[in-house]
Amino acid sequence: MTATDQWGIRPEHARFLPEWARSESRNGEPSDRPVPLRGLLISAGALVVAVLISAFFTDSIESDQDLVWSLAILPALLLAYHKGWKRVTLALAVGLAVLWSTYAVGYTLSLPVADWPAFLPVISAFIAISLGSGWMSEAQATVDELRAKEAELLESYVVLQASHEAHKSAQLQLIHVDKLESVGLLAAGVAHEVKNPLMTILSGIQYLREFDPPEDDEIKQLLSDMWVAVRRADSVIKGLLDYARTRELVLKEGNVNELVDQTLAFVKHECEKKRINVTRDFEGDLPQVTMDGYKVQQVLVNLFTNAIHAMSEGGSLTVRTTCRSVQPQVEVLAGAHVGQDTDEIPSEVVVEVEDTGVGIPEQSLTKIFDPFFTTKPAGQGTGLGLAVSCQIMEMLGGTLGIQNCDSGVCARLVFRPQTGGAGAWKTRRRSSS
């Protein structure tokens, strides 16, 4: 839609209008001049010019030559058109059309056209146009007003929609947190009730192995299976405890690159064993991030482990860290005021973990953060890793996103600045972003 002022005149054209005809006065305040009057004034101006020209033609030159001479008005018409004087152009165009058609009709019907004052039809036309122009201006103003209101409505709609989405997301998050809290409560109880029997079984297995070692290979295998089963059950309980524990954070400023490096060292051996090539693509000057290093490491281990499991035949694991500026409108919607009183803009640190593995089946993508959901073979995963990781990132005010990419799976951790609190981290200078 072309931008026009409240009178329907484009801003680039408005500067050609005399000051009294502009919709805004010099100080930028809207003029209180009524629209019809302005239309009349413009039309009257054009009328005076046209009448003078017509009168000049009528008095000095043969009347039947008026038609030809009236072509002299054409440059004025073109000039007005070029300057964007919409209503002047309209007035001149209609005036000329009426003039010419009058002569055309007059000559066709053999009327005594030559005896008529040439400006009569022009005057009639201009009176009509003057009135019409006023009404048109008014109508145009109404249309413009409606358009402005429509734009305003549209803008409000967009803001409302964004707000609605934010509320919906917050509501879902609340439900999620509620669900997590229930699991957390359950976890402590289950841990106590299950770990004690596990300890008895584990002690029993070790007692038998050490003091009454079986000679039968089948019994040996049986004890070994029992041992693995106890460890597996224990890992589920540990996962549940992690799930319950994510609400307790120990926040400290730290460097994400260093943390990622330390965590990669944990899985180095596993990567070598599986012939997985690890690529580090780190941005050098990341800002310090307020986080719980131990828990973020837990998240990274989960992501690395998933990637390694997805690449049983080898592949490559790429870990990328970047820092990017936070989109201002997101902050506005969230009601936060950032970067207004300093020359610093908030930035978020992003860690991407990309593998070249088998990817996640499309139908599973919506469930990967659900507790106990796993695509791994029985015994290889508890189905709690991503659920715990997601909760940790939410607790840190960040996000964890996972999607299939061209090569395999791409997981993205976003650490956001915690605005308005003691936990807010340093932001980078505008000049360096």
Added chain:
Amino acid sequence: MENKKKILLVDDEESITRMLKLYLDRRGGFEVRTENRGSHAVQVARDFRPDLIVLDIVMPDADGGAIAQDLGDDPELTSVPIVFLSAIIKEKEMGGQGQAIGGSGHTYLAKPVEPDVLIGHIQERLGV
């Protein structure tokens, strides 16, 4: 006569204390007493005078932390090392918990712990 180290096992789970006692007895070198009622733990310790106490943290009738506090307040028992066992706290989290319990220098192990790992810690604490 062999100078056996005295160990008191306090856990509300009878199967655990029985199994650990059996294991420690077979390993030899320890005189083991078990107690399944947390509320009796301090009194039993006063009578038994152990060289080390293996103490569960979450018990229905007493809290391992409170028991450790009482033992620490007793001049006769204050220097007795404690190995805590817990089913709901993980090893890495126990550093903080230890300070809350008030006794630094104690050992914290998460259940289920292999008996030989437990014995390793016991021997380390006893210097044997």
